Amino acid sequence: xxxxxxxxxxLVVHEGDTVxxxxxxxxxxxxxxxxxxxxxxxxxxxxxxxxxxxxxxxxRLSSILDKKELFSILNITATQTGDSxxxxxxxxxNFGNEKLTFGTGTRLTIxx
Amino acid sequence: xxxxxxxxxxxxxxxxxxxxxRCSPISGHKSVSWxxxxxxxxxxxxxxxxxxxxxxxxxxxxxxSARQFPNYSSELNVxxxxxxxxxxxxxxxxxxxxxxxxxxAGTRLSVL
Numbered sequence: 166x167x168x169x170x171x172x173x174x175x176l177v178v179h180e181g182d183t184v185x186x187x188x189x190x191x192x193x194x195x196x197x198x199x200x201x202x203x204x205x206x207x208x209x210x211x212x213x214x215x216x217x218x219x220x221x222x223x224x225r226l227s228s229i230l231d232k233k234e235l236f237s238i239l240n241i242t243a244t245q246t247g248d249s250x251x252x253x254x255x256x257x258x259n260f261g262n263e264k265l266t267f268g269t270g271t272r273l274t275i276x277x
Numbered sequence: 278x279x280x281x282x283x284x285x286x287x288x289x290x291x292x293x294x295x296x297x298x299r300c301s302p303i304s305g306h307k308s309v310s311w312x313x314x315x316x317x318x319x320x321x322x323x324x325x326x327x328x329x330x331x332x333x334x335x336x337x338x339x340x341x342s343a344r345q346f347p348n349y350s351s352e353l354n355v356x357x358x359x360x361x362x363x364x365x366x367x368x369x370x371x372x373x374x375x376x377x378x379x380x381x382a383g384t385r386l387s388v389l
Contacts, residue, residue: 169319196375206365207281207382208320253319262333263310263374267319 167192171254171268179276182244186271188254189236198230198237199265201253208253211239241273249275279304281370281381289387290358298353298384302370308332309351310378311343312367320367326351327373355386363388 168191178184190198197215201208212221214230214237221228225244230237241248251272255265282301290296302309308327312320322335326345340356349370355362365385369378 199377201380205382206367206385208367208380210377210379213377255319257375261374262325263308263327263371263378264322264325264333264335265310265312265320265369265378266322269317269319 167256167258167266169254169256169266169268171252171271173271174269175272175274177274177276178244180244180246182275183240183242184244184273186239186241186252186254186273187236188238188268190254190256190266191235192256192258192266194259195232196257196259199255199257200228200237200239201255202250203253203270204250211252244273244275246275246277249273281368281379283366283368283381283384285384286382287385287387289389291389292358292360294358294388295354295356296358296386298355298366298368298386300351300353300368300370300381302349302351302368303379306370306372306379307349308371308373308376308378309345309349310369310371311351311353312369313337314365314367314383315363323353332374358388360388362386 200211217232251270310325311323314320325333
């Protein structure tokens with residue numbers, strides 16, 4: 166069965182700090198890894214990663230995938246209070262459907 | 278363009294009752310997936326439908342069923358509700374396998 170483990174479970178930092186969130190996975194026939202941000206209800210899409218070693222960036226957020234070691238990291242630089250949320254990591258496989266297997270998430274709290 | 282829309286936003290039911298949740302995908306998206314998210318956990322995959330056909334089913338009892346209509350909207354039905362069915366039910370849509378899934382704001386179901 167596919168499995169995603171995120172660490173840390175929660176993180177409290179001061180505004181302006183840089184944070185790194187971790188995601189390790191076990192999946193048969195890996196297709197992609199996705200990061201979502203969940204503030205209240207709807208998870209909002211951040212990144213989709215399919216290839217090792219290629220960094221994806223969006224403003225202060227960046228992410229990279231290591232398919233050999235089976236993990237991904239999400240970096241947030243110069244954190245702001247609006248970055249406070251639960252960050253979810255999910256994987257998909259090549260088994261003919263779109264099932265996302267999620268981790269439990271990392272709850273990030275930014276103190277002003 | 279409107280995002281994924283779900284109705285109702287909140288619902289309170291008693292044990293043994295039946296519930297129907299509704300989802301309208303992003304215009305042009307033919308795939309709809311349903312997820313259950315209990316407090317403190319990541320979303321769990323329930324069903325995926327593509328072009329009105331079931332493409333995937335998670336580890337949920339037969340009390341859970343779904344369907345997709347010709348306009349690609351979808352319904353999730355849950356019979357004989359249990360207290361443990363209390364959760365946030367999320368709907369996601371995409372253009373198809375391998376594409377990004379975008380989530381709606383969910384339906385918060387409380388079973389008393």
